[in-house]
């Protein structure tokens with residue numbers, strides 16, 4: 829099961845941790861915080877990452893990517909039966 833956590837970043841690429849509070853309009857309330865410049869998400873599969881100023885957009889793309897990973901479900905008994913039948917002459 830892969831994960832693609834969403835993180836916020838400052839303009840200098842450092843992480844803007846959740847402790848950094850912002851107003852609803854995005855103005856930083858924490859001293860020393862220059863404000864969020866972009867949001868970034870990186871999938872644990874290593875094949876996908878993205879960053880964009882729009883946090884909602886990154887979040888949506890992140891979900892879409894995660895949904896593209898095949899779910900680790902065990903093969904259905906019916907399919908298994910078909911495979912066994914193929915093996916027997």
Ligand SMILES: [Zn+2]
Pocket residue numbers: 838843844845848856861862863864
């Ligand atoms: Zn910050």
Ligand SMILES: [Zn+2]
Pocket residue numbers: 830871872873874875876893894897
């Ligand atoms: Zn992935």
